[in-house]
Amino acid sequence: QKEVEQNSGPLSVPEGAIASLNCTYSDRGSQSFFWYRQYSGKSPELIMFIYSNGDKEDGRFTAQLNKASQYVSLLIRDSQPSDSATYLCAVNGASGGSYIPTFGRGTSLIVHP
Amino acid sequence: DVKVTQSSRYLVKRTGEKVFLECVQDMDHENMFWYRQDPGLGLRLIYFSYDVKMKEKGDIPEGYSVSREKKERFSLILESASTNQTSMYLCASSFRQETQYFGPGTRLLVL
Numbered sequence: 001q002k003e004v005e006q007n008s009g010p011l012s013v014p015e016g017a018i019a020s021l022n023c024t025y026s027d028r029g030s031q032s033f034f035w036y037r038q039y040s041g042k043s044p045e046l047i048m049f050i051y052s053n054g055d056k057e058d059g060r061f062t063a064q065l066n067k068a069s070q071y072v073s074l075l076i077r078d079s080q081p082s083d084s085a086t087y088l089c090a091v092n093g094a095s096g097g098s099y100i101p102t103f104g105r106g107t108s109l110i111v112h113p
Numbered sequence: 114d115v116k117v118t119q120s121s122r123y124l125v126k127r128t129g130e131k132v133f134l135e136c137v138q139d140m141d142h143e144n145m146f147w148y149r150q151d152p153g154l155g156l157r158l159i160y161f162s163y164d165v166k167m168k169e170k171g172d173i174p175e176g177y178s179v180s181r182e183k184k185e186r187f188s189l190i191l192e193s194a195s196t197n198q199t200s201m202y203l204c205a206s207s208f209r210q211e212t213q214y215f216g217p218g219t220r221l222l223v224l
Binding site: 042045049103104106 | 154
């Protein structure tokens with residue numbers, strides 16, 4: 001059984017701070033890693049994806065991947081109240097030739113003014 | 114832009130009714146997925162399809178069936194709706210192991 005673990009939170013940070021969201025996964029064969037943001041009542045939307053070990057930056061967001069430790073994280077710099085949402089980590093591996101992502105249950109982030 | 118649409122945003126059905134939820138994507142994606150999302154339980158995969166007429170069971174297929182007659186369209190069928198199928202249903206599509214694109218969701222209430 002492939003598992004993706006996230007702390008459910010809520011993670012509460014003040015406006016302007018760095019929010020750090022973490023995710024661990026069980027399947028060493030995982031090949032691609034995604035962070036989605038989901039506002040209440042809405043569907044998930046992609047924030048970032050990462051395939052290789054190391055850091056990947058996009059604006060205020062940085063994804064970090066460590067395959068040896070089976071760990072992926074998302075840093076949000078200069079957090080804004082509009083970043084308040086649930087963040088889903090998804091990990092994708094191959095199963096019988098098809099690609100089925102496994103989602104974590106999400107971390108709720110609250111950015112307070 | 115990838116667009117995934119779902120036939121209804123809100124549905125109210127009675128116990129025992131047959132329910133059809135339809136999903137259409139416009140990016141020629143091979144993979145299509147149906148999830149349900151419930152508070153505290155996260156996204157749970159019901160079924161997915163990696164090609165026309167191909168389907169595989171996900172984690173919670175009981176009480177559901179699917180149909181994929183055309184590449185762009187993936188339907189979820191509740192053969193006999195029950196109250197425990199009240200949920201948010203999300204459709205998604207992807208190309209191979211790349212990003213999933215989600216539809217807006219259908220909030221289903223079974224009375």
